[in-house]
Amino acid sequence: MSNEDDIARINGIISPLVKNGQSLHQIYLDHVDELMCSEKTLYNYVDAQLFDIRNIDLPRKVKYRPRYKKPEFKVDRGCRIERSYADFQKYLGANPETTIVQMDSVIGRVGGKCLLTIHFVESSLMLAFLRDANTSASVIEIINLLDEVLGAKTFNSLFPVILTDNGSEFSNPKEIEKRSTIPCNRTKIFYCDPSAPYQKGACEVNHELIRRILPKGSSFDELTQQDITLMMNHINSYKRKKTEQP
Numbered sequence: 001m002s003n004e005d006d007i008a009r010i011n012g013i014i015s016p017l018v019k020n021g022q023s024l025h026q027i028y029l030d031h032v033d034e035l036m037c038s039e040k041t042l043y044n045y046v047d048a049q050l051f052d053i054r055n056i057d058l059p060r061k062v063k064y065r066p067r068y069k070k071p072e073f074k075v076d077r078g079c080r081i082e083r084s085y086a087d088f089q090k091y092l093g094a095n096p097e098t099t100i101v102q103m104d105s106v107i108g109r110v111g112g113k114c115l116l117t118i119h120f121v122e123s124s125l126m127l128a129f130l131r132d133a134n135t136s137a138s139v140i141e142i143i144n145l146l147d148e149v150l151g152a153k154t155f156n157s158l159f160p161v162i163l164t165d166n167g168s169e170f171s172n173p174k175e176i177e178k179r180s181t182i183p184c185n186r187t188k189i190f191y192c193d194p195s196a197p198y199q200k201g202a203c204e205v206n207h208e209l210i211r212r213i214l215p216k217g218s219s220f221d222e223l224t225q226q227d228i229t230l231m232m233n234h235i236n237s238y239k240r241k242k243t244e245q246p
Contacts, residue, residue, distance in 0.1 A: 005111025007050050009133055010035055014042065015052040024058055033137035033175070036168055079171045080191050085199055088163060088190035099157075102203035103164040105134060106210055108220030115210070115220070115228065116142055116169075119203040120158070126206045128232050130225045136172045143176050147186055152179065159187040163200050166191055209235045 013034055017027045024046070028039045035042070045051055046058070092098060099122055106115040106128070114134045119126040131138040147155045164170045173189040192199040213231055214220065 006133075007045065009111070010037065010042070010045070011051045018053045018057055031137075033140065033172060034133075034135050036135050076172055076174065079173050080166070083173060083188075083190050085163075085191065085193045085196070088161075091161065091188070091190070098161050101159055101162045102200040103162050103170070104200065104203050104207065105167055105169055106207060106214070107134060108214065108218060113220040113223065117203060117207065117210075119200075119206060121202050124202070125236055126203070126232060128210070128228050130220065130223060130228050134167075134169050136169050136175075139169050140172065140175045144180065147179065152182075152186065155186055161188050161190065163190050163192065165197065165200070166194055206235060209238065 013031055014024065014027050018024065024042055025039065028035065028042060046053060046055055092100075099120070102119040102121060104117050104119075106117055108114050111133075114131050116129045116131055116139055117126055118129075129142045131142070146159075150158065162176070170176070170189070170191070176189055177185045177187055179186040197204050210231070
């Protein structure tokens with residue numbers, strides 16, 4: 001978490017709010033999906049003078065309590081409970097006609113823009129969405145947008161089950177699953193086993209095609225969503241042609 005771009009991003013969130021009189025503790029609680037670090041880390045960064053604020057700017061510097069344990073990277077450390085790959089297989093066994101969606105990230109330059117990829121296994125169609133940072137909040141924002149644009153009925157039909165990996169950006173499943181407008185779930189999230197990308201192999205195959213265009217380590221910062229959509233149109237067309245070959 002020591003990357004300069006990540007520190008600058010966090011600084012942009014917390015420093016204006018502290019200068020407006022909010023406590024670091026409350027800012028952390030309100031923005032955990034965007035910060036993607038522990039509360040203790042924030043205080044350590046303030047102590048190290050890595051932000052535009054100093055200890056003297058804090059309304060009341062609360063000593064970090066060991067009993068208050070927020071995970072360093074996971075928004076919800078218990079996110080895999082009843083959402084493991086074994087649970088996924090059990091669910092499919094009971095619901096064999098379920099449409100499966102695989103979800104993942106493609107990372108550009110560390111600390112820069114990245115992609116959220118959504119792969120519809122049955123139709124072999126992949127969507128990709130440009131994000132400013134690889135945070136849980138950015139994933140939830142895109143899922144909420146799709147829910148709003150598609151409408152509840154269509155979203156439920158297209159996204160009954162989502163299989164993803166163990167990245168920190170996917171570690172708030174309750175916010176992905178729930179519909180904010182009415183008290184009900186809109187999808188079910190399951191996780192692959194650690195270090196088992198082959199469990200969502202269809203998604204990984206498309207990522208190989210993306211990497212031909214956007215090599216690992218390259219920056220996505222100058223790209224627009226229009227660029228990403230054009231790229232995915234070509235990839236989806238290529239996949240269809242391969243499928244249609246005799």
